[in-house]
Structure formats: structure tokens, C-alpha cells
Amino acid sequence: MTRVRAVAASLAVAVLAGCLGGDPEPRGSGGSPAARGRGGAKPEQYWPARARYRLALTYDAGAHALAGTERVEFVNTSPEALRSVWLRTWANGLGSCRRPFARVEVTAGGSAGEQRAGCTALEVRLARPLPPGERAVVALRVRVAVPPRPGRFGLFGDIASFGNALPVLAVADARGWRLEPYTDRGESFFSLTAAWRVELRVPEGLEVASTGREVAAGVLEAPLARDFTLVIGPMQVHELQAGGIRLQRFTAPGEPAGEARAALRTARSALTELGRRFGPLDATELDLVEGPGRVSAFGIAMEYPDLVLSPAAAPALTHELAHQWFFGLVGNDQWREPWLDESFAEYAQASLRSGGPDRLGACGRLPRGRPPLNSDMGVFERRPPRVYTQTVYIGGACSLRELERDLGRARFDAFLRGLVAGYRHEVLTTEGFVAALREAVPERFDVDRWLRAARLD
Numbered sequence: 001m002t003r004v005r006a007v008a009a010s011l012a013v014a015v016l017a018g019c020l021g022g023d024p025e026p027r028g029s030g031g032s033p034a035a036r037g038r039g040g041a042k043p044e045q046y047w048p049a050r051a052r053y054r055l056a057l058t059y060d061a062g063a064h065a066l067a068g069t070e071r072v073e074f075v076n077t078s079p080e081a082l083r084s085v086w087l088r089t090w091a092n093g094l095g096s097c098r099r100p101f102a103r104v105e106v107t108a109g110g111s112a113g114e115q116r117a118g119c120t121a122l123e124v125r126l127a128r129p130l131p132p133g134e135r136a137v138v139a140l141r142v143r144v145a146v147p148p149r150p151g152r153f154g155l156f157g158d159i160a161s162f163g164n165a166l167p168v169l170a171v172a173d174a175r176g177w178r179l180e181p182y183t184d185r186g187e188s189f190f191s192l193t194a195a196w197r198v199e200l201r202v203p204e205g206l207e208v209a210s211t212g213r214e215v216a217a218g219v220l221e222a223p224l225a226r227d228f229t230l231v232i233g234p235m236q237v238h239e240l241q242a243g244g245i246r247l248q249r250f251t252a253p254g255e256p257a258g259e260a261r262a263a264l265r266t267a268r269s270a271l272t273e274l275g276r277r278f279g280p281l282d283a284t285e286l287d288l289v290e291g292p293g294r295v296s297a298f299g300i301a302m303e304y305p306d307l308v309l310s311p312a313a314a315p316a317l318t319h320e321l322a323h324q325w326f327f328g329l330v331g332n333d334q335w336r337e338p339w340l341d342e343s344f345a346e347y348a349q350a351s352l353r354s355g356g357p358d359r360l361g362a363c364g365r366l367p368r369g370r371p372p373l374n375s376d377m378g379v380f381e382r383r384p385p386r387v388y389t390q391t392v393y394i395g396g397a398c399s400l401r402e403l404e405r406d407l408g409r410a411r412f413d414a415f416l417r418g419l420v421a422g423y424r425h426e427v428l429t430t431e432g433f434v435a436a437l438r439e440a441v442p443e444r445f446d447v448d449r450w451l452r453a454a455r456l457d
């Protein structure tokens with residue numbers, strides 16, 4: 001959604017005095033559907049989970065910075081007591097430890113510990129060990145300034161994009177904390193579904209695109225979102241209703257209205273097709289922001305919960321909207337298994353009537369020596385950028401299209417719909433995908449042959 005206007009200080013204070021007690025429990029438990037009997041994969045658990053984030057932020061239009069407080073409440077879903085948790089401060093991925101873009105102070109519930117991964121990870125040592133099953137709260141004072149250059153986390157014109165900029169809980173499993181480094185080549189991000197409430201004050205005249213929707217003046221809520229993104233600045237806004245979803249197109253002042261309306265129509269067609277094939281979204285509002293020409297060193301568009309940065313062109317827009325299913329609803333560790341969202345988004349775009357030209361004409365010409373499809377970003381960072389594109393985007397999408405042809409569209413769509421339903425607000429892994437595939441295919445279908453051809457190790 002979201003068009004937050006200036007909020008009177010008294011209102012913001014009154015809202016701050018409220019209580020979290022009535023908030024819905026986030027459904028993402030950190031458990032995988034395997035634990036609920038999908039069979040195949042063994043149960044996986046992630047922690048801390050069932051988080052509730054509550055922020056009160058003020059936007060400084062001169063400094064292009066957000067500052068205020070962040071309260072993070074979470075449950076220890078691990079089998080052991082937790083002595084510390086880690087926050088991801090991805091804003092520092094584009095800065096440095098000496099010149100950080102995110103400054104975080106722990107004001108209650110614990111104290112700041114180590115920083116790792118180029119200061120994109122901050123340990124919070126809890127005030128006391130948190131037993132399994134119990135809930136704790138950590139309070140922070142935060143200030144995040146966008147870098148003065150265009151990007152998904154950056155400044156274009158006078159528009160500030162806070163992509164992956166607000167501190168979020170890192171994720172741990174039985175193997176430990178996942179504290180991967182920032183990558184500009186793709187995504188490093190991994191977080192569990194949580195409940196968000198953001199009280200935001202912005203100067204008069206600026207528009208706000210965001211995750212979630214505005215439930216009262218200056219109050220944004222997203223009850224089930226993996227992250228919370230804000231884009232703030234002078235923008236034009238056009239709207240279109242798409243079934244139960246209110247679409248908004250945010251563009252820089254002076255951009256042609258016709259292009260914004262065309263983008264909205266493309267998005268509506270894509271959402272209708274995607275919803276029919278993969279099941280409904282939870283979102284009632286989606287924000288489509290015309291971002292900068294480049295969102296990172298290698299990307300032109302970027303996905304966030306309920307928000308995309310994308311040009312109007314159908315291939316980019318539909319790819320990013322497909323991420324609302326594969327990344328948004330069905331989560332994955334984007335550094336360790338980027339194919340689980342990128343191959344699916346690329347396949348979806350190429351298979352939609354509204355998706356525009358696609359890149360799958362290259363399916364028969366992909367280099368044989370490319371890395372396995374389920375390689376991590378560390379592998380791709382050591383190769384030329386085209387290897388990542390050929391392997392994860394085009395190669396993965398080609399394999400999914402092959403599977404669609406082998407199974408037939410109806411059975412393939414039923415499989416994907418089941419995958420989305422089974423992993424809704426949870427975390428998909430390659431192992432979980434393979435287990436679900438084995439369950440979904442007819443007995444005569446050779447899953448191992450497809451896995452070999454897809455280069456899934």
C-alpha cells in the first residue's frame with residue numbers, strides 16, 4: 001500500500017502507549033510442514049520464531065534517514081536455552097564497520113555483543129538465558145540512513161528506498177546461526193514470517209510505499225511478513241483494484257501517467273493468473289514502485305513483502321510479482337538456496353500470458369559446465385555474473401518448464417499449489433521440494449532422472 005501522511009505527534013504517542021497483547025500470533029512457527037506430516041523430509045526447526053516487531057520511526061527528509069525505536073519480541077523455539085540472538089543489519093552491507101548506514105543501540109532486554117559479516121550481523125546478549133518455549137523482548141534505538149546513490153537500499157532523485165534496511169532477527173537451526181555475508185549479486189536475505197507494526201512520521205507532501213497497509217493515520221501493519229520495507233519521497237500514485245487487492249503504482253513526479261496505468265494493468269493480469277495457478281495471496285494491498293534503473297550491481301528490480309521495485313516492463317514486473325509467492329509466502333534462505341525463489345519467479349514469468357518476452361529460448365544452449373542448480377551465492381560470487389543468470393534464473397526455469405511438460409500443466413500446477421499451501425509462511429529447502437515432488441508425481445515418473453537433468457545435487 002500505502003500513503004502515510006504527516007501524523008500529529010500526540011497521535012503517535014497515544015498509539016505507542018498501546019499494548020501488543022491483542023496482536024495475532026504470526027503463523028510462521030519456524031517448523032517445516034514436514035513436521036506436520038507431509039512425509040519425506042525430516043522436520044526442520046528454525047529459531048527464534050513467532051516474532052512481533054514494533055517500530056516508531058520518524059523520517060528525516062534532509063538526511064534521508066529513519067530514526068526511532070524498535071521492539072522485537074520472539075519465542076525461543078530451539079531445544080536449548082538461548083543466551084543471545086543475532087540481528088541482521090543489512091544496511092551495513094553497502095557501508096562498512098567504520099561508516100555504517102545502520103546504527104543500533106540495545107536499550108532493554110540485553111546488551112550489544114559481537115558484530116560479524118562486515119557488521120551486517122549484531123549479537124544481542126540477552127539479559128538472562130531464555131528457556132525453550134519462552135518469550136523475550138529486546139528494545140533497540142535505531143537510525144538508518146540510505147546511501148546517497150541509487151539502489152534497492154539507496155536514493156534515487158529525492159526518493160529513499162529502505163530495502164532490507166530495518167534490523168531483523170537472524171535465523172538459527174541445529175547447525176547454528178545463519179550469518180551469511182551481504183551479496184550485491186543477488187540476495188543474502190533469510191528471515192521468518194513475523195507480525196509488524198510501524199508507526200511512521202513523515203513530512204507533509206511525501207508519499208510512502210510499504211509492506212502491509214495503513215490501518216490508521218501513520219500506522220502500518222503487516223501481520224504476516226518476512227521483512228518490512230519502506231520507500232519514502234515525492235511520488236505520484238496511481239491505483240487499480242485487482243480482485244481483492246488494491247494495487248498502487250508509485251512513480252517519480254513527471255513520469256507519464258499512461259505508463260503507470262499500463263504497469264497496473266500488467267500487474268493485475270499477472271496477479272490474476274498467478275493467483276489462479278498457485279493459490280491466493282494474503283495481501284490486500286501491493287505497492288509497485290518505479291525504482292532506479294539498477295537496484296544493485298546486477299539487478300534491475302527487487303522483491304519485498306507486499307512491495308516491488310520494478311520498471312513497468314512486463315518481464316521485470318511479473319517476475320517480481322511471482323516472488324510474492326516464491327520468497328514472500330514460501331520462504332527460503334536466499335543466500336544458501338537462491339534457486340528456490342529465483343528459478344520459480346523466472347519460470348512463472350515465462351509461463352504467464354502477461355509475462356512478456358522470456359529468456360527460455362536459451363534452454364538448449366546452456367553451458368554444460370555450470371554449477372549445480374542448488375549452489376549457494378558463495379559459488380556464484382566466484383564466477384562471472386552470467387553464470388548465476390544462466391544457472392539459477394534460466395537453467396532453473398528451463399528445468400521447471402521441463403517438469404511442467406513432463407507432468408502436464410494441470411498436474412504441475414496442482415503440485416505447485418500444494419507446495420505453496422504446504423509451505424505458506426514457512427521455509428522451503430531443496431530437500432523439502434524434492435520430498436514434495438516425489439509425493440506429487442505418478443508412480444511411473446522418474447524423479448531422479450529429472451533431478452539429474454536439473455542438476456539438483
Ligand SMILES: [Zn+2]
Pocket residue numbers: 303319320323341342345
Ligand atoms: Zn528474482
